Amino acid sequence: xxxxxxxxxxxxxxxxxxxxxxxxxxxxxxxxxxxxxxxxxxxxxxxxxxxxxxxxxxxxxxxxxxxxxxxxxxxxxxxxxxxxxxxxxxxxxxxxxxxxxxxxxxxxxxxxxxxxxxxxx
Amino acid sequence: xxxxxxxxxxxxxxxxxxxxxxxxxxxxxxxxxxxxxxxxxxxxxxxxxxxxxxxxxxxxxxxxxxxxxxxxxxxxxxxxxxxxxxxxxxxxxxxxxxxxxxxxxxxxxxxxxxxxxxxxxxxxxxxxxxxxxxxxxxxxxxxxxxxxxxxxxxxxxxxxxxxxxxxxxxxxxxxxxxxxxxxxxxxxxxxxxxxxxxxxxxxxxxxxxxxxxxxxxxxxxxxxxxxxxxxxxxxxxxxxxxxxxxxxxxxxxxxxxxxxxxxxxxxxxxxxxxxxxxxxxxxxxxxxxxxxxxxxxxxxxxxxxxxxxxxxxxxxxxxxxxxxxxxxxxxxxxxxxxxxxxxxxxxxxxxxxxxxxxxxxxxxx
Numbered sequence: 001x002x003x004x005x006x007x008x009x010x011x012x013x014x015x016x017x018x019x020x021x022x023x024x025x026x027x028x029x030x031x032x033x034x035x036x037x038x039x040x041x042x043x044x045x046x047x048x049x050x051x052x053x054x055x056x057x058x059x060x061x062x063x064x065x066x067x068x069x070x071x072x073x074x075x076x077x078x079x080x081x082x083x084x085x086x087x088x089x090x091x092x093x094x095x096x097x098x099x100x101x102x103x104x105x106x107x108x109x110x111x112x113x114x115x116x117x118x119x120x121x
Numbered sequence: 122x123x124x125x126x127x128x129x130x131x132x133x134x135x136x137x138x139x140x141x142x143x144x145x146x147x148x149x150x151x152x153x154x155x156x157x158x159x160x161x162x163x164x165x166x167x168x169x170x171x172x173x174x175x176x177x178x179x180x181x182x183x184x185x186x187x188x189x190x191x192x193x194x195x196x197x198x199x200x201x202x203x204x205x206x207x208x209x210x211x212x213x214x215x216x217x218x219x220x221x222x223x224x225x226x227x228x229x230x231x232x233x234x235x236x237x238x239x240x241x242x243x244x245x246x247x248x249x250x251x252x253x254x255x256x257x258x259x260x261x262x263x264x265x266x267x268x269x270x271x272x273x274x275x276x277x278x279x280x281x282x283x284x285x286x287x288x289x290x291x292x293x294x295x296x297x298x299x300x301x302x303x304x305x306x307x308x309x310x311x312x313x314x315x316x317x318x319x320x321x322x323x324x325x326x327x328x329x330x331x332x333x334x335x336x337x338x339x340x341x342x343x344x345x346x347x348x349x350x351x352x353x354x355x356x357x358x359x360x361x362x363x364x365x366x367x368x369x370x371x372x373x374x375x376x377x378x379x380x381x382x383x384x385x386x387x388x389x390x391x392x393x394x395x396x397x398x399x400x401x402x403x404x405x406x407x408x409x410x411x412x413x414x415x416x417x418x419x420x421x422x423x424x425x426x427x428x429x430x431x432x433x434x435x436x437x438x439x440x441x442x443x444x445x446x447x448x449x450x451x452x453x454x455x456x457x458x459x460x461x462x463x464x465x466x467x468x469x470x471x472x473x474x475x476x477x478x479x480x481x482x483x484x485x486x
Contacts, residue, residue: 011187015190015191015224018191019191022191103226103227104225104226104227104233105227105229106228106231107228108231
């Protein structure tokens with residue numbers, strides 16, 4: 001299973017990449033929304049995990065573009081939010097996001113959500 | 122002509138500047154130029170060295186830290202010798218702390234425990250404590266933040282003392298740390314707060330408290346009587362958000378406070394926890410208020426008022442100010458007296474017909 005992670009903080013991205021690779025996933029990392037969108041086009045991942053606040057293009061915009069695209073709209077998207085972004089999470093769900101996690105979150109919880117969405121898909 | 126000028130210039134030149142002086146000047150300016158070039162290169166060289174050093178630290182440390190924090194709970198943390206050497210340099214320690222802090226803010230569960238353990242084992246807690254003792258406010262604030270994020274609850278007392286620091290940033294960080302560690306119990310810093318708590322800080326603290334299960338706030342009465350007006354305002358907000366009905370009488374007293382901001386917040390709080398009696402007290406104070414709080418009262422009164430307050434609202438329909446007229450009309454409608462408004466509009470179409478139509482449309486919407 002191929003997972004794309006969009007997170008602008010390289011340290012977090014690395015930890016997430018390592019964890020998911022350990023669990024046997026193919027991981028594609030990117031540090032901004034624009035890069036994420038290009039890689040989604042090129043790599044067609046099975047699941048996308050995106051932070052909300054990112055340079056060049058926000059996570060919300062990534063969700064919007066993915067869910068508006070006929071080919072990509074079935075790719076499950078998990079949104080990573082921080083405290084105080086409740087309204088943005090609601091907007092993400094309206095745009096079609098499949099799940100969300102509020103920072104700080106536990107990596108085992110992330111794994112469970114990935115598995116749940118993978119089963120759905 | 123040109124020759125004459127040159128000759129004159131030469132004579133004047135030689136009169137004021139001897140060849141020796143000229144040579145000294147040239148040497149002096151050459152020295153200055155070379156010094157500037159030398160120091161520029163030296164500065165750029167040092168910066169470049171620092172950059173590559175940081176990059177080297179990054180390359181070495183990031184992966185190791187990520188691996189360590191992802192280790193299983195029962196796995197022992199071993200610090201390789203090369204890192205032990207590396208951690209003797211301040212730059213490496215600062216970088217590693219920053220790295221751990223970023224991760225700690227993002228992850229919870231076993232990863233967060235591993236991060237905290239690594240922070241302690243690498244002796245970074247001592248670094249944070251040193252920062253706490255610094256005379257520079259920004260270093261002190263950073264130290265508090267590090268200790269809070271790394272859950273170093275044993276430092277609670279030391280940080281508590283800083284919740285009333287004269288520096289606002291140190292104070293804000295310390296207050297946030299205390300709430301982070303103790304939740305609602307951390308609000309005890311309000312007992313000693315003598316400096317202002319900014320509106321922004323109040324919002325931050327309320328957001329932080331959302332992460333905790335609500336607990337009793339036995340000191341609420343004391344906070345509502347604080348000589349620090351910002352403490353009173355914050356206590357009023359807490360009473361509103363966490364519905365502290367037991368302090369209703371004290372909140373009603375705040376309607377007559379000398380500070381207008383306190384009075385405005387008291388009205389908002391009473392709209393949540395007050396009753397008919399509170400509405401009566403709002404009306405009692407209404408005449409003493411300026412426009413801002415008058416409209417505030419009119420906008421809130423319907424939430425706790427009753428038919429008994431309709432005469433007051435009817436009276437306010439005659440107010441010269443159109444905004445107050447409209448607010449009174451809306452309150453009447455909310456209290457179920459739109460019929461009276463309709464009658465008033467029929468008696469005096471100008472301007473009540475327009476007000477009535479506006480309120481009616483709003484109610485339907």
